[in-house]
Amino acid sequence: MSASIEDVAKLANVSISTVSRVINRRKLVNEETCQRVEAAIRQLRYRPNAFARGLMLRKSGIVGLVLPDLHGEFYSEIIRGASLQAREMRHNLLLSSALPGDDAESWLAAFSQHGLIDGLAVMVSDTMASGIGPTLAELHLPIVVLDDEIEGVEHDAVIIDQRQGALAMMRHLVDDCRAKRVIFVGGLETNIDTQARFKAYCDVLKKAGLKAHNEDQYHLDYTYDSAYRLAIQRASAWAGQHHYVFAANDEMAAGIIAGAIATNVSVPHDLGVVGFDDTRVARMTSPLLTTVRVPMSRMGATAIDLLCQRIAEPDRSPAKVALPAELVVRESCGCGMNGRTKD
Amino acid sequence: MSASIEDVAKLANVSISTVSRVINRRKLVNEETCQRVEAAIRQLRYRPNAFARGLMLRKSGIVGLVLPDLHGEFYSEIIRGASLQAREMRHNLLLSSALPGDDAESWLAAFSQHGLIDGLAVMVSDTMASGIGPTLAELHLPIVVLDDEIEGVEHDAVIIDQRQGALAMMRHLVDDCRAKRVIFVGGLETNIDTQARFKAYCDVLKKAGLKAHNEDQYHLDYTYDSAYRLAIQRASAWAGQHHYVFAANDEMAAGIIAGAIATNVSVPHDLGVVGFDDTRVARMTSPLLTTVRVPMSRMGATAIDLLCQRIAEPDRSPAKVALPAELVVRESCGCGMNGRTKD
């Protein structure tokens, strides 16, 4: 059995209220008594009981982070940013992922205990699951939504300006690289990131007077392998002066590049390939990948920051923080403008 | 204010004990009463209070996971495995990282509350920090150590048989590829993984009658970039028939390959390059990377599994689970034995 506040009080010859004061608001207590209490605390290795404390304070010091998946560097970086910021704000981070196919039931499982977490940062990223608003609302918890906004709950949000990023990329291809044909390789059609990027693709193509052919639009699963296989089949057909592939993430772009090269299609000479996110992969391809930088870790950190702010001040009006997504020109678009950053 | 057990009791016209029984051990209560109580629970959207519950049960249902860093796929996969298993075991996962330079003080910060977590999974991976045993012991918590064993605490452990993996790789280079010279590129000298891999490197070289030259041993920081820069400088000097680079992780191996190719050293023809871990990078290099598969996500899952088992049964004797590390032969060693798996 570990020591309780009462044990400390006895050893220091004071009442438990004094001990409590020493722990929480030292100023209110005589310096000498204070020392005695602290000595007792150390001697007994006393640590306050989290439950008893939470019961009074109605705060656990824990914030939850729920992601749609935990695979890959994209989520990994969000977690890293969130974790660091949580520590900064002196909170603990409870991590969970909503697996595909999870109903609201098993969703709530982790949060079915009342009071366990002080707030929740949640990323959905699939339009299939957009109905969780009311479910979240029933939690009666400060909510921060990442990379989206959700109907049916009041919440803060940190969003990436994907549209601007995707527009910048498409304009770069069309204006600077004089693209004549652009193939789009996205993730699932229900994925909101893919949707935003696809829309920008269509818009710019249209404005440039280019056709967005149906046969130039693919929806894969964001993985290197599926993109590689696709490129093996199609790359030679895609090849041509000022022909480009716009992949919705870096991993697929890398897969396309490898698949193209494997079928003797030279990148970027015969086919330009660009990605999205600027994960580490983007610096590991040859040629180096032209992509759009998404500040993933900053997104995670900002989410936790907003969350803790709201926990401290619940009545603030909802905040939406927008983070920029920035074009990063490297080699795989073949325009020779390496290192240049457009916005 | 959210509903308490008392509110439910009143609404259902029973005592709080009955409500409690309905929640925890339904069998002991009359079916009809049961229904009435459950109706009340739904009507009031009652959720048990985590603190009051924990105060009685002395269990939070939370397990902690502390990693030395959160960067990169290695840790990301451990987290993923751990998270999935935690959910499987109906526990929540509290994630934290011990930043370099953290003293035991700020270490404990996250766990300074007594009772918040039911057990702790820790990975240290640097010999600099091996003194945390006693610190962990003072937590009086079930402890599982990942990829290491620690003096001064009783704990379960899940370890990767790195030595076998590294030996298999080195033997493959020496026996099958007829290596005449092997350059070792590791992480920090204090890193335990690097140490294990280095030792296997030395042992096999020695047994094969080959010299482990000092100038053939490098200690970098596990990143692609530093390995790339090193290769740019050294690759041409390293090149030669049956010359190899054994990198201590896949990212560095990828960096070496890219650096070598950039300086017109052909891989694997002029220089073989092999890695470690079998992260996704290993399938994204060209040539595909020969490496050692480390079951990262399984390690995370096993750790949480052991932890929950011990929480349920605290008096079991300590368990050490060893996971195999398996040689994966692809293209970058140039032996033409692709797909073959040795042990």
Added chain:
DNA sequence: TTGTACGCGTTATCAG
């Protein structure tokens, strides 16, 4: 400046 006593919401014990 310090101590007393109550209440937070739950489970466990024991008596009906």
Added chain:
DNA sequence: CTGATAACGCGTACAA
């Protein structure tokens, strides 16, 4: 099968 009541450990009015 059900209800009353005592813990669990802590924060905080309120009294001294």
